[in-house]
Structure formats: structure tokens, C-alpha cells
Amino acid sequence: MQWFDALIQGILLGGMYAQYALGMALMFGVMRIVNISHGDLVILLSLIGISMASAWGIGPITVMVALVPLAVLMGWVLQKAVLNRVVGSDPLPSLIATFGLSLALQNLMLQIWSANSRSLPGGGIESRSIEIGGIYIGLLPVIVLVVATGLTWGLDLMLKRTRFGRALRAAAADVEAAAMTGINPRQVYAVATAIAVGILGFAAVFQALRSTVAPADGGAQLIYAFEAVIIGGMGSVWGAFAGSMVLGIAQAIGFRIDPGFGVLAGHIVFLIVLATRPQGLFGKA
Amino acid sequence: MTDTSLSPAAVLPEVTVHRQTLSGRIALTLAALAVAGLALMPWWASTGTIRMVLELCCYLAVAQMWNLLAGYAGLVSVGQQAFMGASGYALFVMAQTFGIDPFLAIPISLLVPAILAIPCYALLHRLDGPYFSIGTWVVAEVFRLVASNMGWLNAGAGMSLTVMKQYSAFERNIAMSFLCAIMVLLTVGGSYWFLRSRYGLALIAMRDNPVAAASQGVNVARLRFLVYVAAAVGCGLAGAVYFMAQLRINPPSAFDPRWSNVAIFIVMVGGIGAIEGVLIGTLIYFIAERWFGAYGASYFVVLGILTLLVALYARTGIWGMISKRWDAPWFPIRRRLVDTNR
Numbered sequence: 001m002q003w004f005d006a007l008i009q010g011i012l013l014g015g016m017y018a019q020y021a022l023g024m025a026l027m028f029g030v031m032r033i034v035n036i037s038h039g040d041l042v043i044l045l046s047l048i049g050i051s052m053a054s055a056w057g058i059g060p061i062t063v064m065v066a067l068v069p070l071a072v073l074m075g076w077v078l079q080k081a082v083l084n085r086v087v088g089s090d091p092l093p094s095l096i097a098t099f100g101l102s103l104a105l106q107n108l109m110l111q112i113w114s115a116n117s118r119s120l121p122g123g124g125i126e127s128r129s130i131e132i133g134g135i136y137i138g139l140l141p142v143i144v145l146v147v148a149t150g151l152t153w154g155l156d157l158m159l160k161r162t163r164f165g166r167a168l169r170a171a172a173a174d175v176e177a178a179a180m181t182g183i184n185p186r187q188v189y190a191v192a193t194a195i196a197v198g199i200l201g202f203a204a205v206f207q208a209l210r211s212t213v214a215p216a217d218g219g220a221q222l223i224y225a226f227e228a229v230i231i232g233g234m235g236s237v238w239g240a241f242a243g244s245m246v247l248g249i250a251q252a253i254g255f256r257i258d259p260g261f262g263v264l265a266g267h268i269v270f271l272i273v274l275a276t277r278p279q280g281l282f283g284k285a
Numbered sequence: 286m287t288d289t290s291l292s293p294a295a296v297l298p299e300v301t302v303h304r305q306t307l308s309g310r311i312a313l314t315l316a317a318l319a320v321a322g323l324a325l326m327p328w329w330a331s332t333g334t335i336r337m338v339l340e341l342c343c344y345l346a347v348a349q350m351w352n353l354l355a356g357y358a359g360l361v362s363v364g365q366q367a368f369m370g371a372s373g374y375a376l377f378v379m380a381q382t383f384g385i386d387p388f389l390a391i392p393i394s395l396l397v398p399a400i401l402a403i404p405c406y407a408l409l410h411r412l413d414g415p416y417f418s419i420g421t422w423v424v425a426e427v428f429r430l431v432a433s434n435m436g437w438l439n440a441g442a443g444m445s446l447t448v449m450k451q452y453s454a455f456e457r458n459i460a461m462s463f464l465c466a467i468m469v470l471l472t473v474g475g476s477y478w479f480l481r482s483r484y485g486l487a488l489i490a491m492r493d494n495p496v497a498a499a500s501q502g503v504n505v506a507r508l509r510f511l512v513y514v515a516a517a518v519g520c521g522l523a524g525a526v527y528f529m530a531q532l533r534i535n536p537p538s539a540f541d542p543r544w545s546n547v548a549i550f551i552v553m554v555g556g557i558g559a560i561e562g563v564l565i566g567t568l569i570y571f572i573a574e575r576w577f578g579a580y581g582a583s584y585f586v587v588l589g590i591l592t593l594l595v596a597l598y599a600r601t602g603i604w605g606m607i608s609k610r611w612d613a614p615w616f617p618i619r620r621r622l623v624d625t626n627r
Contacts, residue, residue, distance in 0.1 A: 034415035036363075085597050091414035095361050096553055097596035103546055104589030107582040219542070223426060226419040230412070264430040267423055271408060274420075278411040 233280020
């Protein structure tokens with residue numbers, strides 16, 4: 001029973017990680033870029049949300065309504081101002097640029113919000129739970145998982161069915177060939193990054209509701225997103241989603257074994273997958 | 286065939302290969318003096334200065350290792366602190382737990398990063414480009430978490446190097462100074478020697494274009510592996526020396542990502558893919574740290590933005606700009622052919 005409970009909690013935790021991982025999978029798939037400030041953007045958005053909530057006394061849903069468009073805008077600006085200049089076959093410039101950005105963002109947040117951990121008051125929703133067969137399931141983690149599933153489904157549908165999705169997949173497969181057919185890669189990239197960071201707007205609200213955020217937490221979020229993408233296998237958003245579940249379960253079971261072992265258990269599963277199935281559990285060989 | 290003009294001796298002019306330049310000779314003399322100055326620090330510097338210089342030398346060593354990795358081998362690591370902490374801990378365990386002389390323990394402790402680097406690379410090289418970088422970070426995190434959970438490393442509380450009490454302050458100063466000199470000689474001097482060797486030629490070819498280098502017979506995969514292990518050992522040396530001087534080690538300090546931040550700043554601002562760039566970058570970082578270090582977080586905001594701007598607008602860094610204008614390398618590695626008949 002204990003382990004079944006850990007399994008359920010792990011899947012719910014995976015819902016949180018999926019919200020980080022989707023954007024990373026999308027950006028890497030399209031541009032072969034990893035944005036090192038990915039996690040710092042989540043934290044920045046969370047802290048902005050927390051400040052908005054306390055300054056204007058608004059609830060978490062209103063915060064989300066305000067935060068997601070802001071995140072989309074941030075992603076678009078990030079692409080236009082930084083990433084479009086460094087996208088290319090050499091991974092070094094984009095890594096260094098986003099690394100510098102991450103360092104600057106982290107310390108800027110430290111200046112503005114200090115090193116304290118904060119969280120977003122959810123008006124009681126964060127502590128409500130439902131009991132099913134002796135297992136208590138938090139209402140908020142369920143909402144997180146449902147939203148994560150919805151986002152994955154929506155993103156997958158967009159990639160498969162819409163005109164923009166086709167353009168995006170074309171640009172991912174071969175930028176030059178896509179450009180010849182009239183697609184503007186820079187425009188596609190800008191929208192992709194806007195979507196990727198936009199999803200982080202959801203993640204930021206849920207992260208701040210579920211637990212606490214502090215300026216130095218971004219690195220861990222980046223690593224979880226990355227591990228989820230690699231475990232799941234590159235090339236599909238459902239892969240990233242499934243990888244998040246595996247990571248969440250590994251961590252939840254690890255925490256049950258020993259509280260100091262939780263995060264490490266996630267890393268170990270990641271390393272095992274890398275050693276035995278480098279294309280990811282659900283990736284094509 | 287009696288036409289001798291086609292024979293190789295007649296076609297090829299007589300040439301000699303020149304490697305050294307005037308600027309190189311001057312720089313080499315200055316570098317030798319600097320290393321001697323480092324070794325003789327106890328006789329001209331205070332303990333505070335020696336500690337400061339030791340930290341500077343550690344930054345220089347780690348930055349040069351990062352330069353080899355990212356600048357030549359195309360391996361952008363953000364997790365070299367894994368190997369610094371590993372050898373630091375190895376030193377503390379050997380000296381403190383097993384009673385081995387700390388100065389003897391330093392060279393032995395370098396085996397630990399060398400051995401650990403092999404499985405790490407075996408796993409990480411499967412990751413594509415930018416994912417490799419985050420993978421190195423995960424490895425550093427794994428090392429930190431494992432150290433925090435290990436009882437015989439005293440878990441999260443860390444260890445102290447109390448055995449150093451058996452040496453007088455002056456003896457410790459001599460040791461620190463000699464270690465600084467050796468570290469700089471091995472990491473910077475060793476890199477220079479390596480780059481001038483046959484492997485260096487292959488490495489430079491790989492820096493410019495890995496695919497073309499492979500087509501010319503360079504074993505890119507093996508060279509990358511060698512550079513990764515060498516960089517792990519170099520960072521390990523810096524870690525062992527740094528934590529010996531600190532006399533304390535704990536998981537957050539041993540595996541501090543700050544080392545990667547600083548190494549990347551130094552190499553990118555100074556100039557990637559050149560030893561001169563690392564020297565310039567280290568000097569800039571050191572001066573900035575003295576002048577603005579007190580500003581804490583806002584100082585790191587500026588470092589971050591500078592790194593970002595260099596990546597966007599001036600990818601070759603300061604040394605790149607200098608060497609475009611004046612062809613006067615401090616550590617020349619090019620081979621120039623000079624016609625001896627002229």
C-alpha cells in the first residue's frame with residue numbers, strides 16, 4: 001500500500017515536471033537549443049505572480065490569467081533579442097548566452113526578492129484532498145496533472161493538425177528546405193519559444209502553490225525538465241510527458257526509501273536510462 | 286624519365302619550420318619568471334596574499350581546463366566542479382581518515398577524478414550537443430548528493446583537515462606556493478605543451494571543424510575522451526589544492542556551480558580557444574572580484590550580462606579582438622614554414 005501510494009504521488013509529481021519539460025522538448029526539437037535559464041524563468045514568473053497576488057490581493061486563477069500572457073511575451077522577447085542571434089549548428093553560443101542570462105536572472109531575483117522561500121496563497125485549495133481506498137490524493141496535484149495532460153494533448157494536436165504545427169515540424173526537420181517552401185524560420189522559432197515559455201506561466205503558478213520558490217531554485221527545475229525529456233525520449237511531446245511521470249515516480253519512491261535519497265533516485269534512473277537506452281524509453285532508436 | 290625537375294627535391298623549396306616568435310620568447314620568459322615568483326612567494330608575500338594568489342591560480346587552472354573542453358574539444362561542460370569536489374574529498378579522506386601525509390595525498394587524490402571521468406564520459410557522450418552540458422551538471426549534482434549521503438564523508442556536515450596542524454604556518458605557506466607554481470605549470474604549461482604536440486595539431490583541427498578533422502584522420506572520439514579525462518584531472522588538482530588551503534570541505538562548497546560560472550566568464554570574456562584569452566580573462570575576473578566583489582548579487586548580474594553580450598556580439602572575446610589587430614601571440618602554436626634559400 002505504501003508503495004502504491006508512492007506510485008500515485010509520483011505520477012502527480014510528474015504532472016508538475018511535465019509542465020517544465022514540454023517547453024524544453026519543443027525548443028530542442030525545433031532549434032536544437034537548450035535554454036539554460038528555463039528554470040530561472042519559472043522562478044521569475046512565480047515570484048512575479050506571488051508579488052502580484054500580495055500587492056493586489058488577487059487569487060491564483062487571476063494570477064495565472066495575468067502570468068501566461070506575460071510568459072508568452074517574455075518568450076517572444078527572449079527569442080528576438082537573444083536566441084535568434086545564437087541559433088545554429090554550433091551549440092556553444094546558445095549555451096553560453098542562456099547561461100549568462102541564467103546567472104544574471106538568478107542574482108537579479110536575489111536582489112529584488114531576497115533569498116527567502118515564498119509561496120502563493122491558494123485560498124485553501126493547496127491543502128484539500130480526496131480519499132480513495134485509504135490513499136489521500138491532494139486536489140491541487142490532480143489539477144496540476146490534468147492541466148499538464150491538457151497542455152501535452154493541445155501541443156501534440158497543434159503540432160500535428162495546424163498549419164503552424166506543420167511549419168514548425170518542417171523547420172525542425174530541415175531549416176533550409178523549410179525556408180525554401182516559404183516558411184520564415186525566425187518567425188516559427190519566435191512562436192515556438194513563446195509557447196514554450198508560455199507553458200512555464202502555468203508551471204510557475206502551480207509551483208508556487210504546491211511548494212515554495214526561492215531565487216536559487218531554477219537550476220533544479222532545469223535539471224528535472226532535462227531528465228524528463230531524456231528519459232522519455234526526444235522527438236515527441238508525449239515522450240516528454242511520459243518521462244516526467246517516470247522521473248516523478250522515481251523521486252517519490254526514493255523519498256519513501258530515505259528522504260535524502262529522493263532527488264538522487266531521479267538522477268540515478270536518468271543515468272540508467274542513459275546507459276541502457278540512450279534514445280529514451282519511448283524514443284525511436 | 287630523365288626530367289629531374291619533377292623530382293621532389295627540385296619541386297619543394299628547402300624550408301625550415303619555425304614555431305617560436307619574438308613575442309612568444311618574451312612571453313615565455315615572463316611566464317617562467319612568474320612561475321618562479323609563485324614558488325618563492327613565502328619569501329616576499331604575506332599569508333593573506335598567498336591565499337589570494339592561490340585562489341587566482343585555481344581559477345586560472347579551472348578556466349584553462351574549461352577552455353580545453355569547450356574551446357578545442359567542443360565539450361561544453363557546466364559540471365567540472367564534480368571533479369574538483371571529488372579530488373578534494375579524496376584528499377581529506379586520505380589525509381584525515383587514513384593518516385597519509387597531505388602533500389603526498391594530493392597527487393594520489395588525482396586518481397579519483399581520472400577514474401570517475403571514464404564512466405561519466407561513457408554516459409555523457411551519448412547526449413547531443415547542448416544536452417551534454419546539462420548532463421555534466423546532473424553528474425555534478427549526483428556527486429554532491431552522494432557526498433551528502435555518505436557517512437564516511439561525514440555527510441552534509443563536511444570534514445576538516447586538522448592534520449595540517451602538524452606543520453608551521455611558514456611550512457604551509459611554502460607548500461601552498463609550490464602547489465600554486467606546480468598547478469599553473471601543469472595546467473597552463475601542460476596545455477601549451479599539449480597544443481604544440483602532434484595531438485595539439487589534431488585538437489586545433491578539431492576546434493576549427495570536427496567533421497573535416499575526422500576526414501583528415503583525426504580520431505575525434507578518442508581525442509574528446511582524452512581531453513575530458515585530462516580536464517577532469519586538471520580540475521581535480523585545482524580542487525585538491527583549493528580545499529587543502531581552505532582546510533574545510535562540505536558538499537555545497539565542494540560541488541559549487543560557482544566554479545563553472547567563473548570559468549565560463551573567464552574564458553568567454555578573455556577569448557575562447559587561446560591560452561592568452563584565459564590569462565586575460567583571469568586577470569579581469571580577479572580585478573573585478575577585488576573591486577566589485579563586495580556588491581554580491583548585483584556583481585554577478587553584471588558578470589552574467591557580460592557573458593551574454595560576449596556570446597551575442599564578440600564570440601572571440603578580448604584576445605580575439607587583440608589578435609585580429611596584432612599578430613603577436615604569447616604562446617605561439619602555429620607552425621610557419623620559412624624558405625631557407627631566401
